[in-house]
Amino acid sequence: MRNIKIIIEYDGKNFAGWQNQPGKVSVQGEIERALHEVTDEEINVMASGRTDAGVHALGQVANFHTNTNIEIHKIPYAINSKLPKSIRVTSAEEVEERFHARYNCKGKTYRYIINNHEFPSALNRFREFHIAQELNVEEMKKALQFFEGTHDFKGFKSSGGSEKKTTVRTLTKCELKEENKIITVELSGDGFLYNMVRIIVGTIVDVGLGKIKADDIPDIIASCDRTKAGKTLPPHGLYLVQVNYL
Amino acid sequence: MRNIKIIIEYDGKNFAGWQNQPGKVSVQGEIERALHEVTDEEINVMASGRTDAGVHALGQVANFHTNTNIEIHKIPYAINSKLPKSIRVTSAEEVEERFHARYNCKGKTYRYIINNHEFPSALNRFREFHIAQELNVEEMKKALQFFEGTHDFKGFKSSGGSEKKTTVRTLTKCELKEENKIITVELSGDGFLYNMVRIIVGTIVDVGLGKIKADDIPDIIASCDRTKAGKTLPPHGLYLVQVNYL
Numbered sequence: 001m002r003n004i005k006i007i008i009e010y011d012g013k014n015f016a017g018w019q020n021q022p023g024k025v026s027v028q029g030e031i032e033r034a035l036h037e038v039t040d041e042e043i044n045v046m047a048s049g050r051t052d053a054g055v056h057a058l059g060q061v062a063n064f065h066t067n068t069n070i071e072i073h074k075i076p077y078a079i080n081s082k083l084p085k086s087i088r089v090t091s092a093e094e095v096e097e098r099f100h101a102r103y104n105c106k107g108k109t110y111r112y113i114i115n116n117h118e119f120p121s122a123l124n125r126f127r128e129f130h131i132a133q134e135l136n137v138e139e140m141k142k143a144l145q146f147f148e149g150t151h152d153f154k155g156f157k158s159s160g161g162s163e164k165k166t167t168v169r170t171l172t173k174c175e176l177k178e179e180n181k182i183i184t185v186e187l188s189g190d191g192f193l194y195n196m197v198r199i200i201v202g203t204i205v206d207v208g209l210g211k212i213k214a215d216d217i218p219d220i221i222a223s224c225d226r227t228k229a230g231k232t233l234p235p236h237g238l239y240l241v242q243v244n245y246l
Numbered sequence: 247m248r249n250i251k252i253i254i255e256y257d258g259k260n261f262a263g264w265q266n267q268p269g270k271v272s273v274q275g276e277i278e279r280a281l282h283e284v285t286d287e288e289i290n291v292m293a294s295g296r297t298d299a300g301v302h303a304l305g306q307v308a309n310f311h312t313n314t315n316i317e318i319h320k321i322p323y324a325i326n327s328k329l330p331k332s333i334r335v336t337s338a339e340e341v342e343e344r345f346h347a348r349y350n351c352k353g354k355t356y357r358y359i360i361n362n363h364e365f366p367s368a369l370n371r372f373r374e375f376h377i378a379q380e381l382n383v384e385e386m387k388k389a390l391q392f393f394e395g396t397h398d399f400k401g402f403k404s405s406g407g408s409e410k411k412t413t414v415r416t417l418t419k420c421e422l423k424e425e426n427k428i429i430t431v432e433l434s435g436d437g438f439l440y441n442m443v444r445i446i447v448g449t450i451v452d453v454g455l456g457k458i459k460a461d462d463i464p465d466i467i468a469s470c471d472r473t474k475a476g477k478t479l480p481p482h483g484l485y486l487v488q489v490n491y492l
Contacts, residue, residue, distance in 0.1 A: 009367060009369060011369050011371075056369060058369070080365065085366070085368065085371045086371070087368055088365050088366060088367065088368040089365070090363075090364070090365050117336075118336070119322065119326065119334050119335070119336050120331070120334060122257050122332050122334040123255060123256075123302060123304070123373070125257075125331045125332070
């Protein structure tokens with residue numbers, strides 16, 4: 001059987017998240033339906049991980065097994081022809097039988113976009129989190145640096161989601177850029193707990209508002225106490241940018 | 247009576263263009279309805295110019311007369327509270343009685359975004375024109391330079407729209423940037439004919455495809471012949487970025 005790895009972009013606004021849910025339109029469900037139409041097989045598509053309702057993806061990765069003989073370079077065209085335009089398969093690649101998009105994932109990069117203008121953007125209203133109160137960007141940058149490295153992120157995890165054995169994760173990149181009051185936070189790491197990005201950025205926003213001091217971040221991380229961290233920011237500012245494999 | 251100038255951002259996807267049209271939802275209609283709800287007056291809103299259905303605005307300018315005594319800094323909040331989120335008034339300013347957003351307009355800047363990736367973007371499907379065939383960006387840049395300056399743009403105008411006396415216009419900036427296969431064209435000028443930006447960029451795309459030679463652009467402009475120019479590109483790649491007044 002062939003094993004095919006695909007890269008997928010989607011507009012989170014239109015879906016109840018990645019994962020199949022009864023009675024709801026999910027990205028996984030749409031891709032599985034499209035594959036069924038194309039191959040006439042019942043195909044299960046496995047992603048690198050779930051994304052919540054409203055969360056966008058620029059480079060989600062998934063794989064599936066199939067007996068179809070469609071040439072590999074034609075696979076994206078075939079699937080896309082059956083998908084809504086809010087989901088695009090941007091590449092397909094033949095991989096070895098044992099490749100698994102979730103188990104073999106070595107790291108991910110997420111982006112969170114904050115609009116700090118007085119008014120929310122009409123065009124980007126489903127694409128960024130708007131906050132009108134002025135944020136201290138320099139303090140936010142300082143605070144974010146404390147997240148880099150290996151920590152127990154127990155305090156930066158929502159309940160629910162899959163319960164993993166360990167809550168220790170390593171963030172290899174924690175970057176914050178600001179341009180014309182649009183603040184972009186990028187986090188890369190070996191793995192992310194449920195809502196971890198949205199809680200880290202929510203905490204950083206509290207620093208920007210002066211509710212939390214940047215220098216208190218190490219203690220907040222060490223406390224492993226969810227109540228000491230900031231709010232979980234809304235999903236529509238979040239993008240799964242890239243998934244890495246060896 | 248007060249005369250108030252406002253700057254407006256809108257998502258063109260949701261509207262049948264700027265101008266009121268019977269039975270259709272227009273940006274003008276929505277703003278006039280919102281102003282009526284806020285002031286209980288029948289207010290006519292005059293913009294710097296129309297935008298077609300699907301065309302976006304980052305900085306459309308309009309003005310209106312009112313007897314309301316709402317403080318000027320509260321005007322955007324008041325109007326926005328009655329508008330769909332796909333329209334945002336981003337600023338308001340008291341102007342002199344004789345200011346008119348259209349008659350006093352001294353120039354505009356438009357942007358057109360082309361996606362030259364193999365597949366269209368799921369997230370930006372209503373925000374950029376997608377063309378999969380590879381474009382020669384250097385030739386497009388060369389071609390675009392010929393449009394700068396004062397020309398009779400009769401060949402770059404669709405029929406319809408308001409029939410102005412002269413088709414001579416001056417373009418003060420013609421800029422093309424490319425980054426990761428996203429091509430952004432920005433044109434500034436003292437005025438634009440109906441569909442002029444979309445036809446100029448359509449012509450530049452034909453240069454990128456090798457259908458027209460860059461060096462033939464001066465002759466095509468001089469011919470004043472619409473059939474020699476390229477296609478009118480679709481509206482959803484177009485943004486009214488800024489409107490200038492003295």
